[in-house]
Amino acid sequence: MSDATIRALSGAVISIADIKTACRDCSLRELCLPLGLDEPDLAALDQIVKRRRTVRKGGHLYRMGEPFQALYAVRSGAMKTSELLGDGRVQITGFQLPGEILGIDAIDSNRHRCNAEALETSEVCEIPWRRLEELARQISGLQHQLLRMMSGEIGRESQLLLMIGKMSADERMLACLYNFSQRQAQLGLSATDIRLHMSRQDLGDYLGLALETVSRLFSRFQEEGLLTVRGKYVHLTSLALIQRRLG
Amino acid sequence: MSDATIRALSGAVISIADIKTACRDCSLRELCLPLGLDEPDLAALDQIVKRRRTVRKGGHLYRMGEPFQALYAVRSGAMKTSELLGDGRVQITGFQLPGEILGIDAIDSNRHRCNAEALETSEVCEIPWRRLEELARQISGLQHQLLRMMSGEIGRESQLLLMIGKMSADERMLACLYNFSQRQAQLGLSATDIRLHMSRQDLGDYLGLALETVSRLFSRFQEEGLLTVRGKYVHLTSLALIQRRLG
DNA sequence: CGTACTATTGAGCGACCTCAATTGGCGTGG
DNA sequence: CCACGCCAATTGAGGTCGCTCAATAGTACG
Numbered sequence: 290m291s292d293a294t295i296r297a298l299s300g301a302v303i304s305i306a307d308i309k310t311a312c313r314d315c316s317l318r319e320l321c322l323p324l325g326l327d328e329p330d331l332a333a334l335d336q337i338v339k340r341r342r343t344v345r346k347g348g349h350l351y352r353m354g355e356p357f358q359a360l361y362a363v364r365s366g367a368m369k370t371s372e373l374l375g376d377g378r379v380q381i382t383g384f385q386l387p388g389e390i391l392g393i394d395a396i397d398s399n400r401h402r403c404n405a406e407a408l409e410t411s412e413v414c415e416i417p418w419r420r421l422e423e424l425a426r427q428i429s430g431l432q433h434q435l436l437r438m439m440s441g442e443i444g445r446e447s448q449l450l451l452m453i454g455k456m457s458a459d460e461r462m463l464a465c466l467y468n469f470s471q472r473q474a475q476l477g478l479s480a481t482d483i484r485l486h487m488s489r490q491d492l493g494d495y496l497g498l499a500l501e502t503v504s505r506l507f508s509r510f511q512e513e514g515l516l517t518v519r520g521k522y523v524h525l526t527s528l529a530l531i532q533r534r535l536g
Numbered sequence: 537m538s539d540a541t542i543r544a545l546s547g548a549v550i551s552i553a554d555i556k557t558a559c560r561d562c563s564l565r566e567l568c569l570p571l572g573l574d575e576p577d578l579a580a581l582d583q584i585v586k587r588r589r590t591v592r593k594g595g596h597l598y599r600m601g602e603p604f605q606a607l608y609a610v611r612s613g614a615m616k617t618s619e620l621l622g623d624g625r626v627q628i629t630g631f632q633l634p635g636e637i638l639g640i641d642a643i644d645s646n647r648h649r650c651n652a653e654a655l656e657t658s659e660v661c662e663i664p665w666r667r668l669e670e671l672a673r674q675i676s677g678l679q680h681q682l683l684r685m686m687s688g689e690i691g692r693e694s695q696l697l698l699m700i701g702k703m704s705a706d707e708r709m710l711a712c713l714y715n716f717s718q719r720q721a722q723l724g725l726s727a728t729d730i731r732l733h734m735s736r737q738d739l740g741d742y743l744g745l746a747l748e749t750v751s752r753l754f755s756r757f758q759e760e761g762l763l764t765v766r767g768k769y770v771h772l773t774s775l776a777l778i779q780r781r782l783g
Numbered sequence: 784c785g786t787a788c789t790a791t792t793g794a795g796c797g798a799c800c801t802c803a804a805t806t807g808g809c810g811t812g813g
Numbered sequence: 814c815c816a817c818g819c820c821a822a823t824t825g826a827g828g829t830c831g832c833t834c835a836a837t838a839g840t841a842c843g
Contacts, residue, residue: 372698375783380698394694396687403694422680429673436669439686440643446693447641447650451619451627453701454744458831489790497701499832504791520790520840536622705799736822746800751823767808767822 310414311335320388320475321362322416322434330428337420342413344368350391350405350413357395359417363387366411367486370394370403371494381495383445384408384487386472392418393439408486453497460535461496462506466516466523467531483523557588557661567635567722568609569663569681577675584667589660591615597638597652597660604642606664610634613658614733617650618741628742630692631655631734633719639665640686655733700744707782708743709753713763713770714778730770 312323313331323331341364344350350361350368368385382403385391395401396418425432452461466483474480485492493500507518515531517524525531559570560578570578588611591597597608597615615632629650632638642648643665672679699708713730721727732739740747754765762778764771772778 372694374698374702378702380694380701382694382697393687394690397684397691402691422683426673426676426679432673432679433669435683436686437644439683439690440640442690443641443686443693444644444649446690446697447619447629450629450693450697450700451621453697454627454741455621455625494701500789501791501833502831504789505831508791747821748801748823749799751821752799755823 310338310341312338312414315364317362317364317388322390322431322438324434325430326428326434327430330430333424333428334431337417337424339415339417342415344407344411344413346407346409348407350407351401352404353401355401357392357399357401357418359415360393360421361391361405361413361415363389363391364412364414367408368405368411368413369408369487369491369495370405372403379494380497381491382449383442384491384495387476390438390442393442408491449495458496458498458502459506459509461498462503462510463515463531463534465492465496466525467528467535470525470528480528481525483525485521485523557585558582559585559661562611564609564611564635569637569678569685571681572677573675573681574677577677580671580675581678584664584671586662586664589662591654591658591660593654593656595654597654598648599651600648602648604639604646604648604665606662607640607668608638608652608660608662610636610638611659611661614655615652615658615660616655616734616738616742617652619650626741627744628738629696630689631738631742634723637685637689640689655738696742705743705745705749706753706756708745709750709757710762710778710781712739712743713772714775714782717772717775727775728772730772732768732770 312318312321312326312335313328315321315323318324318331323334326334339359342350342361344366353373363385365387368391369381370383370385370391371379371381373379391405391413392401394403421431421435425435452464456464469483469485470480473483487495489500489503492498493503496503507516507523510516511518514526515534516526559565559568559582560575562568562570565571565578570581573581586606589597589608591613600620610632612634615638616628617630617632617638618626618628620626632652638652638660639648641650668678668682672682699711703711716730716732717727720730734742736747736750739745740750743750754763754770757763758765761773762781763773
């Protein structure tokens with residue numbers, strides 16, 4: 290019998306798995322959908338968050354065209370979302386770290402319009418959309434946070450648009466690294482020692498560059514003393530220096 | 537005394553201006569925020585839509601950094617939203633036609649993160665955000681439509697991302713023209729005879745191309761028999777031909 | 784320790800940009 | 814009404830940034 294079933298049969302019962310999953314006990318609470326909710330509202334949200342799901346590296350959380358059932362919140366690991374272009378060309382539209390939400394682009398059409406793939410083995414919380422939408426009507430703070438997160442997603446995409454449309458290759462790379470730095474810091478990690486969860490290819494497909502260009506830029510930045518690279522690990526010499534180069 | 541004041545003093549009174557503005561009488565009802573609302577809900581929405589505002593060609597509805605107060609629905613005309621890059625570089629993030637919503641990228645931060653400028657003299661409906669958010673809590677259909685429109689915006693931006701990041705210049709142009717065609721058709725206009733509301737510069741700033749490239753592409757498409765151009769008017773020879781070129 | 788994948792580096796090319804001159808459209812004032 | 818001026822659009826010439834193709838080096842994993 291699944292956790293979900295137990296909950297459906299008797300709302301008060303909370304299994305051990307539930308406790309581990311519960312939003313109220315989650316360290317990402319203040320970065321994720323529950324931001325701003327008080328205790329009773331948190332409990333209500335916990336009621337609908339169905340289960341924790343694990344996606345192995347390279348596995349898909351959902352694929353383009355699949356019917357839209359739920360949003361997903363990243364709990365651990367890292368994901369990427371990508372769009373395809375018939376002949377195999379790929380545009381990565383975002384990398385999602387813990388606390389971030391996947392699937393909101395599908396609300397409109399009831400079908401996923403991108404692929405969501407795990408960059409490394411990841412855990413996500415599944416939030417059934419029907420029930421979330423309903424709950425958002427009852428809990429104003431939840432509606433507010435949902436709207437905020439969707440608006441934030443629009444902002445992130447505009448930002449990326451500006452980068453790809455109007456920045457040179459090196460500006461894009463630096464802006465991207467700076468963004469990773471900020472997001473790591475927000476998660477309580479180092480702002481200068483970045484772990485890249487994705488391949489050079491992915492980075493290129495995100496920034497609208499060839500993977501060779503990404504590699505060359507890493508080398509050049511290293512020569513210029515902006516950073517040091519060792520495989521997936523990048524150390525930023527000086528955030529101020531990078532900020533200055535970005536204007 | 538403004539319409540808003542009259543309404544605030546006596547909810548039942550409806551001025552002539554209100555009648556003309558009323559969502560229930562608006563031909564764009566089914567393309568805009570009211571989609572799916574029934575009569576009483578429509579009336580409630582009409583209560584909060586503050587007034588009709590006119591923006592002259594080249595005028596700004598709002599500017600980057602200004603505090604966020606309201607969403608705007610385009611009623612007539614055409615707008616563009618753009619982001620800037622310090623040194624003057626511009627990325628246009630969208631063109632908005634009647635029935636489309638402006639401002640949702642600002643919900644997150646309470647500040648507008650782009651400029652909204654009229655491509656030609658336009659009328660917009662102003663929808664105070666505080667009251668809309670509140671009303672969305674009461675009217676499930678309104679919440680639903682708001683979420684759908686925000687999700688749609690995310691989809692449009694992903695689409696543009698894919699175009700700019702992974703398509704060649706001519707593919708971008710064609711995809712853009714095809715998109716304009718579909719949107720004109722949705723408004724009940726011709727799908728083959730397109731009126732461009734924006735300059736070549738704007739088109740370039742939207743597609744991540746130089747204005748000269750846009751101009752050259754128009755000429756080349758014309759040579760190839762895909763379309764004919766006369767200033768702001770473009771006639772698409774065959775939609776099927778264009779679809780085929782887009783894969 | 785080999786195998787396969789990922790990353791780096793080099794050489795050459797081409798798409799698109801930049802700069803510049805010309806043409807066309809349109810409103811304004813003589 | 815026409816001439817002028819202004820701005821938008823077109824077209825040409827040349828340059829460059831980033832891509833493609835290709836070879837090599839490094840790294841993970843059985």
